Amino acid sequence: MALSHDEPERPEPTAGPEPKGEPHFRPYHHPAAGWGAAKSVSQVLVREGALVDGPRAIMRMNHENTGFDCPGCAWPDDTKGLHLDICENGIKHVTWEMTRKRVGREFFAAHSVTELFDWSDFELEDQGRLTEPMVYDADTDHYVPISWKDAFAVVGRALRELDHPNQASFYTSGRLGNEATFLYQLMARELGTNNLPDCSNMCHEASGRALEASLGTGKGTVDLKDWESADALFILGVNAASNAPRMLTALAEAYHRGARIVHVNPLVEAAATRTIVPHDFMDMALFKSTRTSTLNLQPRIGGDMALLRGMAKVVLEQARTEPKALDQEFIDRHTAGFEDYRALCEATSWEEIENQSGLDRADILKAARVYSDADRSIVSWCLGISQHEHGVDTVREIVNLLLLRGNLGREGAGPSPVRGHSNVQGNRTCGIDHRPPDEFLDRLSEVCGIEPPREHGLDTVGTIEAMHRGDVKVFVGMGGNFAHAAPDTPYTYAALRSCDLTVQVSTKLNRSHLVHGRQALILPCLGRTEKDHQRGGIQSTSVEDSMSMVHLSVGMKRPASRHLLSEPAIIAGMARAALPDSRTRWEWYVEDYDRIRDTMAQALDGFEDFNRRVRLPLGFRIKQPARELVFLTPSGRAEFSTAPLPDVVPAPGTLALGTMRSHDQWNTTIYSDNDRYRGVKNLRTLVFMNKDDMRERGISEFGPVNITSIAKDGSTRSLDGFLALPYDIPRGCAAGYMPEMNVLCAISDYSVQSDQPLMKHVKVTITSAA
Numbered sequence: 001m002a003l004s005h006d007e008p009e010r011p012e013p014t015a016g017p018e019p020k021g022e023p024h025f026r027p028y029h030h031p032a033a034g035w036g037a038a039k040s041v042s043q044v045l046v047r048e049g050a051l052v053d054g055p056r057a058i059m060r061m062n063h064e065n066t067g068f069d070c071p072g073c074a075w076p077d078d079t080k081g082l083h084l085d086i087c088e089n090g091i092k093h094v095t096w097e098m099t100r101k102r103v104g105r106e107f108f109a110a111h112s113v114t115e116l117f118d119w120s121d122f123e124l125e126d127q128g129r130l131t132e133p134m135v136y137d138a139d140t141d142h143y144v145p146i147s148w149k150d151a152f153a154v155v156g157r158a159l160r161e162l163d164h165p166n167q168a169s170f171y172t173s174g175r176l177g178n179e180a181t182f183l184y185q186l187m188a189r190e191l192g193t194n195n196l197p198d199c200s201n202m203c204h205e206a207s208g209r210a211l212e213a214s215l216g217t218g219k220g221t222v223d224l225k226d227w228e229s230a231d232a233l234f235i236l237g238v239n240a241a242s243n244a245p246r247m248l249t250a251l252a253e254a255y256h257r258g259a260r261i262v263h264v265n266p267l268v269e270a271a272a273t274r275t276i277v278p279h280d281f282m283d284m285a286l287f288k289s290t291r292t293s294t295l296n297l298q299p300r301i302g303g304d305m306a307l308l309r310g311m312a313k314v315v316l317e318q319a320r321t322e323p324k325a326l327d328q329e330f331i332d333r334h335t336a337g338f339e340d341y342r343a344l345c346e347a348t349s350w351e352e353i354e355n356q357s358g359l360d361r362a363d364i365l366k367a368a369r370v371y372s373d374a375d376r377s378i379v380s381w382c383l384g385i386s387q388h389e390h391g392v393d394t395v396r397e398i399v400n401l402l403l404l405r406g407n408l409g410r411e412g413a414g415p416s417p418v419r420g421h422s423n424v425q426g427n428r429t430c431g432i433d434h435r436p437p438d439e440f441l442d443r444l445s446e447v448c449g450i451e452p453p454r455e456h457g458l459d460t461v462g463t464i465e466a467m468h469r470g471d472v473k474v475f476v477g478m479g480g481n482f483a484h485a486a487p488d489t490p491y492t493y494a495a496l497r498s499c500d501l502t503v504q505v506s507t508k509l510n511r512s513h514l515v516h517g518r519q520a521l522i523l524p525c526l527g528r529t530e531k532d533h534q535r536g537g538i539q540s541t542s543v544e545d546s547m548s549m550v551h552l553s554v555g556m557k558r559p560a561s562r563h564l565l566s567e568p569a570i571i572a573g574m575a576r577a578a579l580p581d582s583r584t585r586w587e588w589y590v591e592d593y594d595r596i597r598d599t600m601a602q603a604l605d606g607f608e609d610f611n612r613r614v615r616l617p618l619g620f621r622i623k624q625p626a627r628e629l630v631f632l633t634p635s636g637r638a639e640f641s642t643a644p645l646p647d648v649v650p651a652p653g654t655l656a657l658g659t660m661r662s663h664d665q666w667n668t669t670i671y672s673d674n675d676r677y678r679g680v681k682n683l684r685t686l687v688f689m690n691k692d693d694m695r696e697r698g699i700s701e702f703g704p705v706n707i708t709s710i711a712k713d714g715s716t717r718s719l720d721g722f723l724a725l726p727y728d729i730p731r732g733c734a735a736g737y738m739p740e741m742n743v744l745c746a747i748s749d750y751s752v753q754s755d756q757p758l759m760k761h762v763k764v765t766i767t768s769a770a
């Protein structure tokens, strides 16, 4: 294949993906990381032909302002200058971006869209990096090259021809840097729409809304230093060893210094047993595993809120004889609604708590004891908490529990959501919000001289519905893979296909390029590892991690192709074409990102003196008022919530199914069909079930099953050809992988509290298909 980029053609690496063998399952509790990790990394390095560049780049990852930020998860960088603050999955992620494989015009000439549609997600991304802009040619059913100028003209014309700017929707995946994010939302709002759906709508929307309601700011209050001084850590609904591996370092350190760690998860995941801290896995001399758990609790799916209520009930009961169990002074000075919450806990029976949590009172007591014995507690959580109907109530219950003992606004204590994509938190801070607050818009208007629309826009689910109705005609995907990340796959496909124009700004080929509108563009962009040359020299971008630290990321590698543009440049190109009379100096911004940062410093709260502070050794932390015990709530205090416990017990014959990630995938990007820590090889179309639920249904290990979901509106969706595996999971619960299982997630099944699709709680029946 001839390549349209500026590097000399190199032979393709000889080692391909591991040959796919027979499905294999051997559940074992293995220390996270270690030799398996080293093997898994080296396979990816060889496959992507990155044996030389890979290791060199890895040495520059997560280095103070001189390297690039790992484009993987949002776990914060080590504060003490750890030299290899990296992990197996971060390396895989970077290597995936740095592959030597390329998708050029010859590739698209050789394969029609209809043909490519039959390829697997792995095969699509495995073709390598996209190299030049492409436009869909309906006559031949092929993508053909288009110049950047013409591509922008296509976007500009389609946007200008709309009857109303709300007929366009602008999606963001959480990779986009802060500077590009600011320009992107500015473009949408200058056009006149708040239709800014993002991956957060499927991820941590519930966490943001709950923290906003309870504490007045939608973010966690703790940082890594707090993790280092907590006496107790509660880790709920996170598969840290796969999805936030650098958390293992914090957990191992905590365990060493005598902190107690409670894991709450229907599945006992790898991080909940023993671990080898991530940066040690390269150095096998240090091969030594550390315990990372005091207590493992396995609630039923959705049972966390009842567990938390039970723990609060224990603390309140204990306070009758030991007043110190409560921090009454904190409660009196800083909170509102305590008496109502106490009454609610008293009125909630143990029977209900045990039934709804799926846990014994004795186990809940153990967890509560760990909590009340600790002077400083942190509660951390991820999707196992947020992707539920009652995600907001559950996160608020986490805060309720923390407030009882004043675990807020002091060292070593507080709520700590673990975000997903590396800059998903920064996206929201910098304006990706379909429900922007008025104060934000007022300031944007004043600083940027635009009249932003005031009515709320569409989120992810809302956008899909609007496309179906014909109300949204132009879809722009700034990164991500909307077609496969969103729920209800066939419904989402039909929505995208009904658009007049779909535009995907991407680094690699994925399903969203093949499920497209009448007109379609693929606009390839620089990745985070690559040098971003603009008129003002090499540019850096900034990102915000899970703990509100903002720091710079500088690419170091030659771009995959000389035809790639940076994301800010692509946004500016689209904006200029769509807004010919714009007074915003789009090109001027792109010449030097310091100029974007200067505007952001004026427009965004917490970004004062941005250009200077972001260049400090570890960047800077965005002020979190709740951390200073300043609560921007109606009462000016931290607010207890008093939601009733939801009924999460599956109806007879049904199971609660959670969709999740394997160890070898990044959301919709699949690295292999293995899931090492769960003991699975060569299989993704599986469902983990309790062995008694399998026996009751006459299903054997590797037995074929039919999975049917039942939506709130009664409609059903089915998957065939999946195989069942017996797993240590509570009865009535089942689990399997996204995105294959998104077919089962009905578009109508989203939380009324957060508008998030119920990806961790799908009501299903599973029957033997043998």
Ligand SMILES: Nc1nc2c(c(=O)[nH]1)N[C@H]1C(S)=C(S)[C@@H](COP(=O)(O)OP(=O)(O)OC[C@H]3O[C@@H](n4cnc5c(=O)[nH]c(N)nc54)[C@H](O)[C@@H]3O)O[C@H]1N2
Binding pocket: 072, 073, 074, 089, 203, 236, 237, 238, 239, 240, 242, 243, 244, 264, 265, 266, 267, 269, 300, 301, 302, 303, 304, 382, 383, 384, 385, 419, 420, 421, 658, 659, 660, 661, 662, 663, 665, 666, 667, 668, 735, 760
């Ligand atoms: N390598 C890698 N890293 C990633 C990602 C990736 O795909 N690959 N994705 C990134 C993104 S965008 C995100 S949002 C995060 C996601 O990180 P996670 O939240 O760890 O993602 P999931 O794999 O969906 O796993 C959720 C966990 O919740 C548990 N769970 C399911 N239901 C419940 C429940 O009702 N209660 C409790 N307590 N637990 C439950 C599951 O058993 C599983 O361990 O990771 C980020 N990091």
Ligand SMILES: Nc1nc2c(c(=O)[nH]1)N[C@H]1C(S)=C(S)[C@@H](COP(=O)(O)OP(=O)(O)OC[C@H]3O[C@@H](n4cnc5c(=O)[nH]c(N)nc54)[C@H](O)[C@@H]3O)O[C@H]1N2
Binding pocket: 125, 172, 173, 174, 175, 199, 200, 202, 203, 204, 383, 387, 420, 421, 478, 479, 480, 481, 482, 484, 485, 486, 487, 505, 506, 507, 508, 509, 510, 525, 526, 527, 528, 567, 659, 660, 661, 666, 667, 668, 669, 738, 739, 741, 742, 745, 759, 760
């Ligand atoms: N059933 C179910 N569905 C889920 C979830 C679940 O737990 N269960 N989780 C949800 C969650 S938490 C999330 S965050 C979403 C994820 O949703 P998305 O963020 O939309 O999906 P990703 O798979 O992360 O996107 C991968 C694509 O991003 C592009 N890409 C990679 N790097 C860059 C870059 O630097 N710039 C640009 N422009 N593009 C790039 C590549 O082309 C790649 O194919 O999925 C959601 N969907």
Ligand SMILES: [Mo]
Binding pocket: 199, 202, 203, 204, 419, 420, 421
């Ligand atoms: Mo996410």
